[in-house]
Amino acid sequence: MTAYLLRNARPLGGDPADLLLRDGVIVEIGAGLEVDQDVTVVDADGLVALPGLVDLHTHLREPGREDAETVLTGTQSAARGGFTCVHAMANTSPVADTAGVVEQVWRLGREGGFCDVQPVGAVTVGLKGERLAELGAMADSAAGVRVFSDDGICVSDAVLMRRALEYVKAFDGVVAQHAQEPRLTEGAQMNEGALSGELGLVGWPAVAEEAIIARDVLLAEHVGSRLHVCHLSTRGSVEIVRWAKSRGIDVTAEVTPHHLLLTDELVRSYDPIYKVNPPLRTADDVAAVREGLADGTIDIVATDHAPHPMEDKECEFAAAAFGMIGLETALSIVQQTMVDTGALTWEQVAEAMSARPARIGRVAEHGRPLAVGEPAHVVLYDPSATRVVTPGDTASLSRNTPYAGHELPGRVVATFLRGVPTVLSGELTEGVHP
Amino acid sequence: MVVPDGTPGPDTRDPAPGASAADEAGRTVLDETDISRALTRITHEILERNRDADGLVILGIPTRGVPLARRIAARMSEVEGRTITAGALDITMYRDDLHSGPVRSLEHTEIPEDVDGRTVVLVDDVLMSGRTIRAALDALADLGRPKAVQLAVLVDRGHRELPIRADFVGKNLPTSLAEKVRVRLAEVDDQADSVTIRGGVA
Amino acid sequence: MKHLLSAGDLSRDEAVRILDTAEELLGVAQRPIKKLPTLRGRTVVNLFFEDSTRTRISFEAAAKRLSADVINFSAKGSSASKGEGLKDTALTLQAMGADAVVVRHGASGAPHRLAHEAWTKGAVVNAGDGTHEHPTQALLDAFTMRRHLVGGGAGARAADGAGADTGADLAGKRITIVGDVLHSRVARSNALLLHTLGAHVTLVAPPTLLPVGVHTWPVSTSYDLDATLEGTDALMMLRVQGERMNAAYFPSAREYSRRYGLDRARMNRLPDHAVVMHPGPMNRGMEISADVADSDRSVIVEQVTNGVAVRMAVLYLLLGGAPADGSNEGTA
Numbered sequence: 001m002t003a004y005l006l007r008n009a010r011p012l013g014g015d016p017a018d019l020l021l022r023d024g025v026i027v028e029i030g031a032g033l034e035v036d037q038d039v040t041v042v043d044a045d046g047l048v049a050l051p052g053l054v055d056l057h058t059h060l061r062e063p064g065r066e067d068a069e070t071v072l073t074g075t076q077s078a079a080r081g082g083f084t085c086v087h088a089m090a091n092t093s094p095v096a097d098t099a100g101v102v103e104q105v106w107r108l109g110r111e112g113g114f115c116d117v118q119p120v121g122a123v124t125v126g127l128k129g130e131r132l133a134e135l136g137a138m139a140d141s142a143a144g145v146r147v148f149s150d151d152g153i154c155v156s157d158a159v160l161m162r163r164a165l166e167y168v169k170a171f172d173g174v175v176a177q178h179a180q181e182p183r184l185t186e187g188a189q190m191n192e193g194a195l196s197g198e199l200g201l202v203g204w205p206a207v208a209e210e211a212i213i214a215r216d217v218l219l220a221e222h223v224g225s226r227l228h229v230c231h232l233s234t235r236g237s238v239e240i241v242r243w244a245k246s247r248g249i250d251v252t253a254e255v256t257p258h259h260l261l262l263t264d265e266l267v268r269s270y271d272p273i274y275k276v277n278p279p280l281r282t283a284d285d286v287a288a289v290r291e292g293l294a295d296g297t298i299d300i301v302a303t304d305h306a307p308h309p310m311e312d313k314e315c316e317f318a319a320a321a322f323g324m325i326g327l328e329t330a331l332s333i334v335q336q337t338m339v340d341t342g343a344l345t346w347e348q349v350a351e352a353m354s355a356r357p358a359r360i361g362r363v364a365e366h367g368r369p370l371a372v373g374e375p376a377h378v379v380l381y382d383p384s385a386t387r388v389v390t391p392g393d394t395a396s397l398s399r400n401t402p403y404a405g406h407e408l409p410g411r412v413v414a415t416f417l418r419g420v421p422t423v424l425s426g427e428l429t430e431g432v433h434p
Numbered sequence: 435m436v437v438p439d440g441t442p443g444p445d446t447r448d449p450a451p452g453a454s455a456a457d458e459a460g461r462t463v464l465d466e467t468d469i470s471r472a473l474t475r476i477t478h479e480i481l482e483r484n485r486d487a488d489g490l491v492i493l494g495i496p497t498r499g500v501p502l503a504r505r506i507a508a509r510m511s512e513v514e515g516r517t518i519t520a521g522a523l524d525i526t527m528y529r530d531d532l533h534s535g536p537v538r539s540l541e542h543t544e545i546p547e548d549v550d551g552r553t554v555v556l557v558d559d560v561l562m563s564g565r566t567i568r569a570a571l572d573a574l575a576d577l578g579r580p581k582a583v584q585l586a587v588l589v590d591r592g593h594r595e596l597p598i599r600a601d602f603v604g605k606n607l608p609t610s611l612a613e614k615v616r617v618r619l620a621e622v623d624d625q626a627d628s629v630t631i632r633g634g635v636a
Numbered sequence: 637m638k639h640l641l642s643a644g645d646l647s648r649d650e651a652v653r654i655l656d657t658a659e660e661l662l663g664v665a666q667r668p669i670k671k672l673p674t675l676r677g678r679t680v681v682n683l684f685f686e687d688s689t690r691t692r693i694s695f696e697a698a699a700k701r702l703s704a705d706v707i708n709f710s711a712k713g714s715s716a717s718k719g720e721g722l723k724d725t726a727l728t729l730q731a732m733g734a735d736a737v738v739v740r741h742g743a744s745g746a747p748h749r750l751a752h753e754a755w756t757k758g759a760v761v762n763a764g765d766g767t768h769e770h771p772t773q774a775l776l777d778a779f780t781m782r783r784h785l786v787g788g789g790a791g792a793r794a795a796d797g798a799g800a801d802t803g804a805d806l807a808g809k810r811i812t813i814v815g816d817v818l819h820s821r822v823a824r825s826n827a828l829l830l831h832t833l834g835a836h837v838t839l840v841a842p843p844t845l846l847p848v849g850v851h852t853w854p855v856s857t858s859y860d861l862d863a864t865l866e867g868t869d870a871l872m873m874l875r876v877q878g879e880r881m882n883a884a885y886f887p888s889a890r891e892y893s894r895r896y897g898l899d900r901a902r903m904n905r906l907p908d909h910a911v912v913m914h915p916g917p918m919n920r921g922m923e924i925s926a927d928v929a930d931s932d933r934s935v936i937v938e939q940v941t942n943g944v945a946v947r948m949a950v951l952y953l954l955l956g957g958a959p960a961d962g963s964n965e966g967t968a
Contacts (some may be wrong), residue, residue: 194849200768
């Protein structure tokens with residue numbers, strides 16, 4: 001296997017150093033390393049080196065909606081975004097609620113060779129919210145599932161949620177809750193507020209998210225379980241999680257890049273490209289989730305990459321699908337909203353987008369420090385670059401990016417998975433095939 | 435032909451952008467007294483032609499045809515010793531050039547009496563191409579079936595584009611196409627009555 | 637004015653111009669020949685994804701009185717009901733050379749989608765979208781109010797005697813709109829337009845039927861119908877669907893009717909000059925009692941007549957000038 005020397009990279013944005021990757025491991029870090037002839041030198045002058053990013057919330061759509069995304073295209077998109085591990089959500093068709101389905105998804109990821117895929121198991125059979133799926137079987141499968149979620153649908157039944165929280169303790173699992181009180185959000189299309197009233201679109205009130213989070217943190221405290229809150233989006237949610245953490249409740253929370261940047265005002269155009277669940281919120285909510293991420297109330301950034309074919313977005317708002325793709329723009333949005341504003345350092349970005357999501361997902365091999373002897377999952381990122389987003393410029397099969405035409409900072413130059421590039425010079429490679 | 439303000443055309447009576455002060459003032463061809471005299475003469479000619487005013491409906495074409503029609507009706511009332519009212523016939527919706535410019539606001543149409551079986555006298559300020567009168571005839575046909583239609587204009591400046599002629603003319607005013615004829619009436623323009631010619635002489 | 641999508645897009649002058657134009661066009665209905673040649677050769681498509689015979693007929697009559705060719709396209713029940721058809725339908729209409737598309741759709745914002753994104757070249761007129769807006773209804777309501785409450789029409793409630801000063805707006809008039817504001821596109825459009833025209837609008841409804849954020853609207857709100865009657869120049873009753881009680885918006889149709897319905901006793905407390913309006917179709921016995929609907933205070937039938945004139949005015953102002961390329965901006 002070829003070795004790679006990343007010349008003059010800036011680990012976590014710090015002082016330049018050379019990183020030598022060999023046999024899937026970081027074998028040497030230092031200035032002016034001497035190299036053998038078998039080593040490929042990558043000029044990383046001025047580039048920030050981060051541990052390979054880990055996404056706790058990705059929709060890969062396979063099996064079932066291969067017209068929107070496949071495990072292969074989704075992981076290629078992930079690699080282009082700097083990710084080396086993604087958690088594939090369970091709302092596929094069939095639902096990932098059995099050992100068989102999660103193993104299939106896990107294997108497809110391995111075979112693709114662009115990004116490790118860690119399947120998320122469904123909490124309830126068929127996401128129906130009626131009875132628990134075979135969580136233990138999924139945990140014991142080759143996929144080693146540790147994160148369970150009915151994402152897209154809230155586990156709204158309090159008893160079912162309590163049992164799930166309790167049950168997954170047996171294998172150190174975590175329930176990742178899509179916090180959405182269903183009765184308060186029937187037919188909901190966008191954030192409920194003055195604008196939804198003006199536009200005549202059914203509102204998705206903040207309280208529908210906050211009420212579930214409040215209930216769940218109390219349940220988690222009561223049964224002594226850990227809880228993960230998916231895509232938190234409101235100021236109230238941030239405050240509840242902050243309160244819960246101050247009480248010592250074992251809760252973690254994620255925010256998506258789009259909730260760090262975009263507001264419900266965009267819906268004024270009635271363009272369903274801005275239709276997402278939870279919905280884009282107000283500028284005040286955006287400020288709150290940024291503060292929450294900066295002060296550690298919100299642990300991680302997760303993409304909620306949600307590919308949809310064109311026809312599901314080129315229609316009336318109410319008829320359109322929820323969701324936006326985000327793997328390839330996530331790091332840029334975090335740079336723009338958190339790093340360039342001084343709210344986070346690159347070191348903290350590595351925590352929020354690599355170390356902590358790996359820890360929550362109990363993925364031992366990812367989210368490790370950039371240190372000698374650690375797995376060689378590395379992303380090289382040029383924060384001084386800028387680019388204008390064009391929907392077609394993606395490895396995803398889908399084009400539903402809300403950032404078309406936006407000028408975003410930064411560019412992923414290279415991604416290394418187990419010491420082998422999946423992206424080099426900004427282009428996808430052949431992948432990693434041992 | 436009446437071209438409402440703001441429409442470019444050879445017979446527009448508004449100053450072209452950049453017209454000099456001298457152009458703006460123009461050459462007065464009819465003053466207040468001339469106009470009054472012309473309208474009085476037209477009134478008598480209408481009455482002579484139609485023997486009595488019983489079957490007459492006087493309709494002005496907005497904008498400046500309407501006050502002219504009212505003045506004629508007032509003179510007629512004096513002569514006849516009873517009140518004769520003039521109406522207004524907006525021809526905007528019948529114009530043949532609607533699709534060549536910004537959408538036009540409608541003027542008020544007011545028909546004082548049923549036109550069926552009566553003689554309608556259309557009144558306008560300037561007759562040129564004849565297209566306004568063509569439109570007015572169409573508009574009139576949708577309102578009923580007059581016994582006859584006659585046309586009175588304050589100024590006939592020639593350059594007809596349709597087979598239309600005026601029955602009563604205040605003044606024949608041979609002009610070149612480059613010249614602009616401008617009519618000002620106290621009721622509409624808030625200034626003394628006048629007809630002026632501008633431009634045309636290079 | 638390239639499209640008419642929202643009543644809120646109209647400036648005061650644009651709105652008054654539409655009303656003034658409608659005032660002139662109202663007379664056409666009384667003439668022997670109820671037709672003007674103005675839009676000869678223009679094609680108007682009535683694209684109705686939702687049933688609304690009243691609105692469609694009104695637009696159809698308006699377009700035909702202006703001599704436009706009218707194509708009625710009822711898309712209800714087709715693939716469009718799932719939303720998939722909107723883009724293809726738009727492209728089809730464009731290929732057919734539609735100069736204007738009058739669209740009624742169950743989804744809020746559907747006319748916006750149709751008008752933008754280069755789907756449609758012609759003018760788009762919103763004939764009611766979901767729970768968003770119904771701007772021509774608001775225009776005909778404002779038109780009816782102006783004829784009764786302003787200038788020559790003031791105090792003269794007999795329909796024939798009514799008629800408004802052109803150029804006038806509704807400055808200082810007090811309009812009360814009662815009922816299911818939350819689900820009403822009519823209320824939204826009226827609130828915006830009447831405010832633009834200088835009127836004071838009060839929305840009256842049980843708190844459950846007022847939208848979140850209504851405090852940001854340019855209106856007053858009240859939960860008490862009886863408290864608003866005496867200061868009202870025009871009272872507009874909105875249709876309330878009895879089924880709403882199933883979603884707990886109110887306990888029962890009876891209770892709604894008792895608190896927010898207009899009966900004769902309440903009508904008698906209105907000022908003498910005040911008019912009673914309803915966008916239709918009415919639920920007699922629910923939001924309005926039958927004797928009120930049929931009383932001489934009611935201008936409900938007149939609203940229908942005025943609807944044709946207002947829609948003629950809108951179609952004329954959208955299509956009557958040079959083809960839409962930005963050159964026929966609303967106010968000249």
